[in-house]
Amino acid sequence: MNDDEARERLLAAAGQLFYARGIHAVGMDDIREAAGLPLKRIYQFFPSKDQLAEAYLARRDENWLAALARRVDRCRDPRQRVLAVFAFLGEWFATPDFRGCAFINVFGELGSSPTAAAQITRRHKQRLRRYLAGLANDAGAARPTMLAAQLLMLMDGAVVSAATGVNVRAAADARAAASTLLTAAARAGA
Amino acid sequence: MNDDEARERLLAAAGQLFYARGIHAVGMDDIREAAGLPLKRIYQFFPSKDQLAEAYLARRDENWLAALARRVDRCRDPRQRVLAVFAFLGEWFATPDFRGCAFINVFGELGSSPTAAAQITRRHKQRLRRYLAGLANDAGAARPTMLAAQLLMLMDGAVVSAATGVNVRAAADARAAASTLLTAAARAGA
DNA sequence: CATGCGAGAGAACGAACGTTCTCAGTGCAG
């Protein structure tokens, strides 16, 4: 098998397993079986499980943000673009293998250790926050940075509520809150 | 040593370690050392690490909600009582050993397995949501259940933002958002 | 004082798992 193809299958299989069960609960044998590759080959691509996990997070960071941007780009109106973020969440929550935010999960799993994974989590949330700040600014918010932080909190909170099953209407409720904040944050005369 | 005292020391030591590092990263030997109890005694109280972890979560559920209620009860005005929730968060975030929400962390650590721990997480969030609904109702919200869900999302999101270090002003920003939502949700004529 | 009884300290056991090694099979170069 081609190297590129093998690497792709490896990352796809590892990503699915890591997300579904957490890093620690997935053994290298599980990944080997799912990817259909011998362990030797896996260790040629990534010399340790940790580095495979990092690649998983980096890849998910990229893919997830790209999917969000695609969903937002289906809207033109700046205000609708902000609200589309929560539509995206609602669609995500409804997928059968939804298990919360991979980065929040990994952060909880790795505890306080200042590993690369914790850093990747922070970077992911920072990228998301910057993206939201752009949307907030386009929507005419008086303080786009603060609004972005608030929207980010609503998003993460909605993910937690949905993942734990405490609120089946999490995305809709978060969207309503975002709408209220957007209205209140509208620049005078904008 | 007294049984009650030993049990108390065990739960205190295990709680601190579990919260700081996560369940899986803490070995029974670490707990033994921190509690100053022989393993035999520990296994007399809790026949497995899992059950000790459950006791840790149940205890933390109780203590954390009680601490929140104490903080809220320092205020009389219904609106201020809602906002006191976020003051409580700000004080919590500033404590040196803050490591996010223990329940969210455990949820991420245990993945999708429908264990007792996942159930305890949901129960904790449900209890918190009910408590918030009471506060929201007292504050005259038109739809206290939805407002409580939104406040809960702001709280969880703020915890995530603070724990990951993506926003050092998480509590203040969440409080501002809650204030806006509270104003918008005021019942006409209340 | 003799005697059992429970506690404490730590060794031991067994399983899980990340990582490496072995060995047989295969296609290619000379």
Place this chain on the structure above:
DNA sequence: CTGCACTGAGAACGTTCGTTCTCTCGCATG
């Protein structure tokens, strides 16, 4: 045809860790 480099499958190794076992010591009791 012969040797060789590589691949794949799985065994093996070493470590970690949850759990249990062993042995010794102190102590209360008759």
